[in-house]
Every structure is written in structure tokens, then in C-alpha cells.
Amino acid sequence: MTFADLGLSDQLLRAVEDSGYTEPTPIQRAAIPSVLMGRDLVGIAQTGTGKTAGFVLPMIDILAHGRSRALMPRSLILEPTRELAAQVSENFEKYGKYHKLSMALLIGGVQMGDQVKALERGVDVLIATPGRLMDLFQRGKILLNGCELLVIDEADRMLDMGFIPDIEEICSKLPKARQTLLFSATMPPPIQKLAEKFLNEPKRVEVARPASANTNIDQKIVVVTTAKKRDTLRQILKTGDVKNAIIFCNKKTTVRELTTSLKRSGFAVGQIHGDMEQSDRIAEFDRFKRDEINILVASDVAARGLDVKGVSHVFNFDVPWQPDDYVHRIGRTGRAGAKGTAITLATREDSENVASIEKLTGTKIPRLEQQAPEKDSPKAEEPKREKREERPKRQERAARPAREDREERAARPAREDRPERAARPPRGDREERDERRASPIVEDIKSDWNGPLPSFLSVSAA
Helix, strand or coil, X not given: CCHHHHCCCHHHHHHHHXXXXXXXXXXXXXXXXXXXXXXXXXXXXXXXXXXXXXXXXXXXXXXXXXXXXXXXXXXXXXXXXXXXXXXXXXXXXXHCCCCCCCEEEECCCCCHHHHHHHHHHCCCEEEECHHHHHHHHHCCCCCCCCCCEEEECCHHHHHHCCCHHHHHHHHHCCCCCCEEEEEECCCCHHHHHHHHHHCCCCEEEECCCCXXXXXXXXXXXXXXXXXXXXXXXXXXXXXXXXXXXXXXXXXXXXXXXXXXHHHHCCCCEEEECCCCCHHHHHHHHHHHHCCCCCEEEECHHHCCCCCCCCCCEEEECCCCCCHHHHHHHHCCCCHHHCCEEEEEEECHHXXXXXXXXXXXXXXXXXXXXXXXXXXXXXXXXXXXHHXXXXXXXXXCCCCCCCCCCCCCCCCCCCCCXXXXXXXXXXXXXXXXXXXXXXXHHHHHHHCCCCCCCXXXXXXXXX
16 A cells, blocks of 8 residues: 555645655554544554654645634644654644645743744644643633644653643633544553543544554663663663664653763763753754764653654663653654664662563563673683682792700899988978078068968069
8 A cells, every 4th residue: 555545635645755755654554544534533553653644644635725814723733742742843844845834833942922923824733732832822822713623642641741631621622523633652541531522433543552562673671780770881882783872761860960971981972851941952852863973861751752763772771660651762763664672771679660561561571681891700700710720839948947056145244232312411401491592571471470371472582
């Protein structure tokens, strides 16, 4: 089956051919005809299977007829992250280059001025994150009663990020007579309830078991200790034939610290996390796509928003807390039929999270024991031990000759008796000496005082 068999317009087929695609993916074959027929749709597919084009292509043909009005977008696509919203806008620009469709991107981290101006001119396609959309709606800068088509992308990620209440409020402000498409890699019960509430008899398209991992990805778990994580990662990056890689961490602080550590080790590395400005994140992402850097350390904020062809490796420096996030992380490699490798560094403390991942995906991930550094390996020590054993034994020292008998020392002469000290003079003489030293004051009061004399009165003034 080709794209022409799906009922797409000639202009759209030409844009698809210019992009280098000839055959649709399974999700595209199943979803595009139903969307063109105007039916509501629930699409369940792994990341990297082409589901974005599965709704972008038919939307372009549907919106080709009609015109936009100020502040009233004709269609709305909700994305959980700024990166994903930017990726979808790139798809519209690529596939819609032969159509005259206007588009606006509403995301946080940038000024509202240009976004409001675009809305005032009128847009056919509005791509937004829920937070920024609700902000502009409450300010009266946008009207949703003219929206004919709604797409909720990465619905399970919306659930994880707490956007479900916002989505319910947005849906309540849209016309009831609309077409709604919901796409997700997994289908937890809250998302199932959301689909039942806001979709009208949707067609369910499922090209893979929910939360299953891509079979093109070679998954491995390296068992390490927390102290050896960085050393093990550096060793794999140096010896594992890594063309380029995305390394995921659970915390933003870990992203920053690991990036600094890898830079000191001489790797060309960049970083993306939620504390960075949007312009800085885009700049780092563009450097990675242009191969100026071949390693990108990221937090989960970018797990579903990175779409780069030919990523050879994905590393989970931390085992994700949510098992669904594992599927989305490793989905950055092995895209569009290519092969990829996903390596997770796990400690004993991560055993519960690893078990949850294996239960969700239904696969037992092979374990690899931590490889000891070369300097610590027993093989490196064996030659040293052999050399020690080959050393000749020390020759015993010759017995020392017996000491000759020493001559007896001559007896020391006896000490002469010391002369006795001269006898001390009688006390009477001492009194005379004391009287000579006596103070005149003492002499004056001696005759009239019978008590003890203070010592300071005995000091002569001379």
C-alpha cells in the first residue's frame, strides 16, 4: 500500500514524496482513511511509529477547504510539552508547503505578543500546550467556539503531568459537533474514561499492544552500584560503538551534574531540562541535530519531544519512576524501522521499578553485570603475581662470627668524700643581719606594737 491508496490529495502526496517517504506505517494506514471520513478516533501506537503524520496528513486535506477567522482557530492540537508542540509544527510546515494554511504555536517560555498577533490574523491550525492555551483564553485573547477538529496527542503523558482537568475544561468550551482524535502510546483507565466522555463512537486503532516496546530496539540492563554509575557510563560511551546518544535522568540536578562530568571527560555533550529557557533548549536540540554534539543529557520533559533520525543509543542513567516513561524514553531510538540500542543502568534499589517495567512491556530484559575497570581486573594482576613468584629467594646471610671476649674493665676509683658544708651561723647572727635590713618604720613602731608586723612594712625605701 502507498500513500496514494489512502485517498490523500496530489499536493499532499507531492510533499510526502519530497520528504522521502514512499510507504505508510501501520498506524498511518489504519488512521488516515478514518480521519478523512470525519470519524472520531482513538489511536494506540508506540512512539516512533509515525503517528504524528497519521493525524497531520489528513488534517491538511480537511482544512484545505474553508478559511480562518480572527481569534477563532479552525482546529486545535494539544501537546503535553513545548518540544512536542514544536515537532508537530515542523510536520505541518513540511507536509503543508503546497497548501495555504496558517498556523500558530502557543507554548510557554516565550512572549505572548507574537502569539496574540497570529491569533488576531486568524489561524487554521493552532498547536498549543494546555497551560498557555488556558492563560490566553482567560485573558479573552482566543475563542474556541469555531474549532471543528480537536487532537489530543500523548494523552497518557497529559495524565502524568496533571493536565487532564485542563483538557476537560477545554473540551467543555468546544462545539459539541466536532471531530476528536486521541492518540496515546499507553491506555490507562483515566484516559479510557476521557475518551468515553468526549469522543463520539470512536474507531479504535491499535497497531501494537499498549505499552509494548519497539522490537527494533535492543534492550539491556547493566547492573551497577550507585558509586560506579558514571564510570560505567563513560566506559560504554568509549567502547560501545556509540554514534550519538540521548541520556535520560530523573532529576534536573542530575542532568546538570552528569553533563559537567562528561564534559570534563572530553565528550561533546549538551543538556535539556525544564529549568532552561525555551530558546536555550531549542539551541541545544539544534546542535544535537546538526551533529555539533553527539550526546544529549535530558530529563523526562524531553522524553516525548525529541524526534531525531538515526539516534543509535538511548541510556537510562536513572531507572524511570513510572514504567510508561521507559517506553517513551527508549522510543527515541529505533525510529522509522531503524535499529537502536537502549541501555539502562540499574542498582539493586531499582529492582522494584525494573520489575514494573518488565510487567508493563511483557518482556524480560537481559542483564549485564558491571564490567570492572581494567586496573581492577584480576587478569591484570595475574602477571604481577607470577613475577613475584619467579623472584629468586634471598640468600641466607652468613652466620656472624662470635664476638671475642672483651677485657674486663678496670674498676673505677672510688669517689672522694665531699667536704661537709660549713655549719650555718647561729640564729642570733641571722637576727642581727635582719635587724640591719629592717625598715625605719618598723623601728619606730617596734617598741609600741606587740602583734605581728605586716610584711610590706619591712621593705626598706632605699
